[in-house]
Amino acid sequence: MNGRDLVRSMKVVGSVGAAQGLRTVRAAWRRRRADAVGLPPRGAERARVPGPVQEVLPGPGGGVIRFSRSELRVTVAVNGAVFWGWDGVSPEPSYALAGRCPEPDPRAVLEPDKDGGWRVVAERVTVVISRHGAVEVKTPGGVTLRRDLPPRWWEPVDGGAARWMQRSEVAADARFFGLGGRASGPRLKDGTYRLWNTDPGHALGPGDDPLYITMPVQVVVADAATHLVFHDTSWDGTVTLREGEEGAGSGHDRAGTCEMRMDGGPLRCWVMVGTPARVLRAWAALTGAPALPPAWALGHHHARWGFGSEQEVRRIVSGYQERGLPLDAVHLDIDHYDEHQVFTVDQDAFPKLPQLAEDLRRDGIRLVSIVDPAVKAAPGNAVYDSGTAEDAFVRDASGQLVRGVVWPGEAVFPDFTNARVRKWWGGLYEERVGQGFSGFWHDMNEPTSFAAFGESTLPRSARHALEGRGGDHREAHNVYGLCMARAGYEGLLELAPRERPFVFSRSGWAGMQRYGGTWSGDLATGWPGLRVSLSLVMGLGLCGVPYSGPDVGGFDGSPSPELYLRWFQLAAYLPLFRTHASLRAGRREPWEFGPEVLEHARVALVERRRLLPYFVTLAHLARRTGAPYVRPLWWSAPEDRALRDCEDAFLLGDCLLVAPVLDPGADRRAVQLPRGRWYDTATGRAYEGPGQILLDAPMSRLPVLARSGAVVPVRGDDGGLELEVWAPAPGRTGGGLVVPDTGGGEDEPEIERYVTRWEGRKLVVELEREDGMIASPRPVLIRGLDEGSAQM
Numbered sequence: 001m002n003g004r005d006l007v008r009s010m011k012v013v014g015s016v017g018a019a020q021g022l023r024t025v026r027a028a029w030r031r032r033r034a035d036a037v038g039l040p041p042r043g044a045e046r047a048r049v050p051g052p053v054q055e056v057l058p059g060p061g062g063g064v065i066r067f068s069r070s071e072l073r074v075t076v077a078v079n080g081a082v083f084w085g086w087d088g089v090s091p092e093p094s095y096a097l098a099g100r101c102p103e104p105d106p107r108a109v110l111e112p113d114k115d116g117g118w119r120v121v122a123e124r125v126t127v128v129i130s131r132h133g134a135v136e137v138k139t140p141g142g143v144t145l146r147r148d149l150p151p152r153w154w155e156p157v158d159g160g161a162a163r164w165m166q167r168s169e170v171a172a173d174a175r176f177f178g179l180g181g182r183a184s185g186p187r188l189k190d191g192t193y194r195l196w197n198t199d200p201g202h203a204l205g206p207g208d209d210p211l212y213i214t215m216p217v218q219v220v221v222a223d224a225a226t227h228l229v230f231h232d233t234s235w236d237g238t239v240t241l242r243e244g245e246e247g248a249g250s251g252h253d254r255a256g257t258c259e260m261r262m263d264g265g266p267l268r269c270w271v272m273v274g275t276p277a278r279v280l281r282a283w284a285a286l287t288g289a290p291a292l293p294p295a296w297a298l299g300h301h302h303a304r305w306g307f308g309s310e311q312e313v314r315r316i317v318s319g320y321q322e323r324g325l326p327l328d329a330v331h332l333d334i335d336h337y338d339e340h341q342v343f344t345v346d347q348d349a350f351p352k353l354p355q356l357a358e359d360l361r362r363d364g365i366r367l368v369s370i371v372d373p374a375v376k377a378a379p380g381n382a383v384y385d386s387g388t389a390e391d392a393f394v395r396d397a398s399g400q401l402v403r404g405v406v407w408p409g410e411a412v413f414p415d416f417t418n419a420r421v422r423k424w425w426g427g428l429y430e431e432r433v434g435q436g437f438s439g440f441w442h443d444m445n446e447p448t449s450f451a452a453f454g455e456s457t458l459p460r461s462a463r464h465a466l467e468g469r470g471g472d473h474r475e476a477h478n479v480y481g482l483c484m485a486r487a488g489y490e491g492l493l494e495l496a497p498r499e500r501p502f503v504f505s506r507s508g509w510a511g512m513q514r515y516g517g518t519w520s521g522d523l524a525t526g527w528p529g530l531r532v533s534l535s536l537v538m539g540l541g542l543c544g545v546p547y548s549g550p551d552v553g554g555f556d557g558s559p560s561p562e563l564y565l566r567w568f569q570l571a572a573y574l575p576l577f578r579t580h581a582s583l584r585a586g587r588r589e590p591w592e593f594g595p596e597v598l599e600h601a602r603v604a605l606v607e608r609r610r611l612l613p614y615f616v617t618l619a620h621l622a623r624r625t626g627a628p629y630v631r632p633l634w635w636s637a638p639e640d641r642a643l644r645d646c647e648d649a650f651l652l653g654d655c656l657l658v659a660p661v662l663d664p665g666a667d668r669r670a671v672q673l674p675r676g677r678w679y680d681t682a683t684g685r686a687y688e689g690p691g692q693i694l695l696d697a698p699m700s701r702l703p704v705l706a707r708s709g710a711v712v713p714v715r716g717d718d719g720g721l722e723l724e725v726w727a728p729a730p731g732r733t734g735g736g737l738v739v740p741d742t743g744g745g746e747d748e749p750e751i752e753r754y755v756t757r758w759e760g761r762k763l764v765v766e767l768e769r770e771d772g773m774i775a776s777p778r779p780v781l782i783r784g785l786d787e788g789s790a791q792m
Contacts, residue, residue, distance in 0.1 A: 021452070023405040028451035030403065031459045038397030038461025038472070045154040045163075050086070050133035053116060061104025062120045064088065065129055072129065074110070077102035080124035081282050084135060085268035086151060093467060094232050095479045096510035098288030125273050137271050143224040146170055147255075151267055161264030161474070166231070168260075172244030172253035174222040175644045177632070178543050179239060180215035181518070183208050186538035186632060187647055192240040195262075197478050197507045199448040199456055203524035203556040206532055212446060212507045212521045214478065217543045218258065219279070221638045228272045228279045230510060233265030234478040264474060276635050277627055283544050284626025288514035290546050291489065292623050292748075294500045295741055296366050297439060298615040299328025300605055301578035303368075303551075304588065306335055309349040310356050317365060319589055325602060326609045330360065331368040331441065331580070340407035341376045343383050343431045357436020366438035368502070371429075373413055373445050373484055374406035383428065387414060392421045394462050397472075402462045404449025413447055413458060416483035417476050418465035425484075426491020433495050439502030440488055441519070445481040446507045481507030482515075489515035504547065504576065517547030519576055525557025525585065530567050531648075531662045537574055538650060541628025547619070549576030558586030561593040562664060562699070565600055569702045570660040572604040573652055575615070575629045600700050613713035613721050613738070618653045620739035620748065629653060637674050640690060646672045655710035655726075655736060656681075659695065659703040669697045677708035677729050679784045686784065708784070709734015711754045711765070716779060723776060725756055725765055727784035733757045738778075 051068030062074040071088045079102050083091055091101045108122040116131035128136040133150035147169045155162040176188040183206050184191070194210040204211060216231040216239070237260060244256035272282040284290065302320070307313050313330060320327040336353075338344035345353050357367040375383045375393070387393055393412040394402045401412050415421050432440065448456050457477065464476035485505045492501035503516035512518070520536045523529040533550035540548050552571045553559040559567065568590070571577045579588040586592075590601035618629040631651040634643035649659040649671055657678060659671045673689030680687070680695065681704045687693050695703040706712065709728035713736075716722040721740055728734040734756040740749055753768040754776065765780050766773040 020405070020409070020450075023409060024450045025452040027403070027405045027449060028453050031449075031451060031454060034396050034402070034459035035461045038459065040156070040158070040160050042156060044157045046157060048153045048155060050150050053118070053131045056110065056118055058110045059104075060106065061108045061122075062127070063110040065118055067133055070133070072133065072135070074120055074127055074129065074135075076105045076108040076120055076122040076125065076127065078105045079282050079285060080105075080122065080273065081286060082120075082125055082127055082137065082271045082273075083268070084127070085266060087267070089266040089268050091232070091268070091270075093469065095234060095482060096230070096232055096287050098286070098511060098514055102285065125271075137227065137273065139225055139273065144171070145222065145225055145227050145273060146220070146229065146271065153267075161235075163264065164262050164267050166260045166267065168258045169255040170220050170244065170258065171222040171224060172246045172255055173641065174220050174244060174256045176241050176243070176256070176258070177219040177221065178215070178217045178228075178539060180217065180540065180543055181211050181213040181520070181536045182539050183211060183532045183535060185535040185647070186542070187645065188241055190242045192238050194236075194238050195478070196236045197446045197481065197509070199444070199446050200522070201456060203522050203529070203554065204532070205524045205526070205528050213481075213509070213512070213518060213540065213545075215510045215543050216260070217510055219276075219542045221276075221634060221644055223639050223641075225273055226276050226279050226638050227274075228283055229269055230271075230283075231260060231262075231267075231269045232510075233262055233268070234475055234509060235263050235265035236474060236477070237262035276631075276638055277625070280542070280544065280626040280628070282626075284513075287511040287544055289623045290513040290544070290626070291503075291516050292500055293517070293547055293619055294438075294502055295612070295616055296328045296364075297502050298575070298612060298619065299577070300326055300608060301329040301331060301368070301576070302327060302588070303331030303333065303578055303580035305333035305581070306583040307332060308335055310352065313356065316589060317360065317363070319591060321363070323591060323598070323602075325590065326605045327365055329366045329368050329439065331370070331578070333370050334372065334407055334443075335583070336369075339376075340409075341381060341383070342372050342374070342408075343428050345435060354434070354436045357438075361436070361438070367436055368439040368441060369432050369435075369437040370443050371432070371440050371488065372406065372443050373416070373447055373480075374404065374408065374411035374449070375414070376408035377401070377403055377410045377412045384412065387412070387424070390421065390424045392418075392424055394458060394464065394473075396459060397461050397463060402458055404447075404458060405451070406444060406449060411449070413449075414484075415464050416480060416487055417467060419467065421465075422483065422487035422490065425487040426494065429488060429491045430495055433492075438499075440492075440504075442481065442484055442488065442503065442505040442507075445484050445505060446477075447480050479509045481505050482509040482512050485512055485515035508545070510543070513545045513547070517576060518545060519548060519578065520550040522555040522582070523550055525554030525559050525563075527563060527662065527664055529554045530563065530570065533567070533570065533574075534650065534660065534662070535647070537630050538632055541630050542632070544626060546622040546626075546628040546630075547575045549574040549578055551578065551580040553579060553581060553588050554585075555580065556582045556585050561597045564588075564593050565597045565699060566661045568601050569604050570658075572608045573656075573658045573660075573702070573704070575619075577608060596699070603700060610715050611712075612715055613740070614653065614655070616741045617713055617737060617739040620741065620751070621653070621737065623748070633657070633672060633674055637690075640674065642672055642690070642692075643674060655707055655712045657705040657707070659697070659705075661697050661702060667697055667699070668694055669703065670694055671703060671705070673705075678705040679708065679726050680704075681706050681783075684784060706783070707734075708732070709756055711736030711738065711756065713738040713740075720779070722779045722781060723754065723765065724781050724783060725763070727763055727782060728756055728758070730758065
């Protein structure tokens with residue numbers, strides 16, 4: 001027995017109460033014993049490198065290169081994406097990929113290169129393989145974007161999963177982004193990042209890593225081009241990043257480096273090269289189009305752990321209505337369950353839940369339910385009984401059910417890597433739909449199991465189906481939340497085929513956007529937590545997950561009126577706009593912070609409602625192109641190094657630049673502008689970029705700028721769709737895309753393409769049609785003219 005763990009066990013029992021504390025102690029020891037018995041001991045290992053080239057077999061889009069101790073499969077797809085896999089592995093099976101892999105590019109040719117190496121030459125990229133196994137990705141012009149050195153494996157002598165290491169070099173000027181949801185970002189600083197989805201167990205801040213969603217997805221931005229690299233393995237591992245330095249030492253550049261160390265799984269990766277927009281389009285084509293949220297989900301959500309009763313929900317909703325504040329959804333946390341048991345309702349606190357849902361819906365407000373994966377392990381619990389009959393729960397290496405501890409106490413966990421279990425679980429949402437819920441947020445699905453010491457998750461030796469291949473939790477852990485999201489999404493499609501499923505999940509992995517979005521998890525209340533909010537949303541967007549947002553005010557604490565308001569103002573421009581807090585935290589209703597904050601929050605809510613058609617358009621464009629709603633300032637100009645280093649502002653689509661206030665006491669802030677003319681939306685004043693400007697940021701609003709020539713769809717006073725057009729510079733043209741949407745179903749409306757141009761001193765706004773241009777059929781409001789706004 002480890003003395004340190006014994007001390008921890010005693011402390012836990014004393015801090016959380018005897019019953020739950022003892023459960024977490026037993027769970028921790030059970031987990032340790034299960035892994036001691038169920039995992040093969042790591043004994044002697046032998047190191048391996050590829051060795052020299054022995055044979056080359058050309059094939060469609062590339063071919064197979066055999067080395068003395070491994071073989072490398074290289075394929076360039078028709079969309080320019082490059083795949084390579086060591087030990088001959090293919091792209092499938094993969095939890096990240098959606099549907100079939102892209103077809104190989106028939107024009108890509110495998111041919112000899114200098115010094116005994118080989119290369120695959122394609123239209124958008126050249127891949128060079130050295131005779132000892134280094135892999136280099138180059139632009140068509142011959143500029144090296146990435147060089148992977150020959151990998152190294154450490155194989156157990158007695159068999160089993162091999163650890164591996166891959167070291168890569170990038171340009172000295174390159175900057176790293178991505179790796180899922182990272183509190184340190186969005187630009188990833190030098191350091192080591194773990195790839196293991198983790199509930200930190202406390203309100204998180206800038207130094208916490210890893211968090212709920214980790215992905216082996218990097219976006220690397222350099223002068224020559226942007227590239228995305230995805231190492232397709234779900235095992236535990238680390239990524240160590242080090243930015244390069246130009247002119248280091250004797251005047252020579254020092255390359256940036258990335259070192260991946262993985263505990264197992266295949267060594268295979270995809271690389272996509274081009275502009276940020278092209279890279280994210282290729283990534284979405286590979287991993288799946290983002291799910292389209294219903295229009296109401298792009299409005300304002302109010303949540304709390306601890307509403308406690310139907311009467312309290314009605315009181316909060318009445319508070320919004322009496323003050324004329326827009327509200328689109330209310331979320332119920334675990335306290336609405338019967339003793340925290342999933343797919344149940346506390347009939348004492350919520351005796352008429354379907355009536356409550358109907359009343360709210362009549363007022364345009366949807367009800368959203370939390371759904372946890374843990375099922376109370378007690379006969380008589382309907383979900384436990386049906387899951388037992390279905391053999392749905394995770395078992396250990398000896399065939400016994402894996403038991404953990406979560407909110408309902410002793411719990412078991414569905415194996416979402418089994419298609420049969422996903423279908424069973426998806427059918428359980430019928431109970432939620434019958435109660436009147438319109439949307440679902442998945443929590444605790446890393447998966448989390450409370451433990452007095454060690455990792456708060458399932459034993460690594462726990463067995464999973466893994467789509468029939470079989471394996472253990474080392475491989476299944478990171479995709480557990482992804483597979484749960486799939487189960488819920490597909491179940492809802494069957495239960496309500498005419499409605500768009502609304503699912504967002506605390507945990508997930510590459511490809512999770514196919515089933516919905518996410519939120520930031522338990523952010524610490526404080527100014528650092530506010531800054532982390534933006535980092536997480538931007539980083540996840542670059543990994544292909546466009547719909548996300550934070551808990552306004554932080555999860556666990558009492559924000560000052562200033563902090564709450566600045567958080568609220570930022571969230572009003574993020575995809576998921578939700579206030580939320582824990583049972584122990586202060587209130588989050590806008591009127592709880594005084595009349596001044598209430599009026600400023602009202603402005604933010606009204607502006608969000610006005611911009612709803614723009615958010616709907618961004619959602620449709622994300623589905624069709626993979627472009628996130630929230631984009632870094634360098635999105636359209638990755639060669640601008642000043643923009644690459646800017647982390648405190650963002651582009652909302654192509655039209656708007658939002659500069660949130662992230663520091664206390666600030667009433668002005670510097671803003672780094674991309675190239676072109678930008679209008680302050682509050683004053684109408686024009687600024688020319690690139691360059692830095694200083695803008696007023698009073699408590700009443702955030703600085704928001706509109707791009708010259710932009711066409712922004714907005715909600716008019718009568719509720720109809722109007723076009724807010726920001727005048728292009730004299731002699732210039734502009735334009736924008738609009739996707740009108742009724743908010744329901746999976747139908748994809750046609751994109752309306754508008755063009756703005758000058759005819760002498762008159763600004764013309766036209767709609768592009770197949771048979772030519774016509775005057776805008778929608779009302780137009782011109783902004784940015786010298787004489788102020790004018791109605792057309």
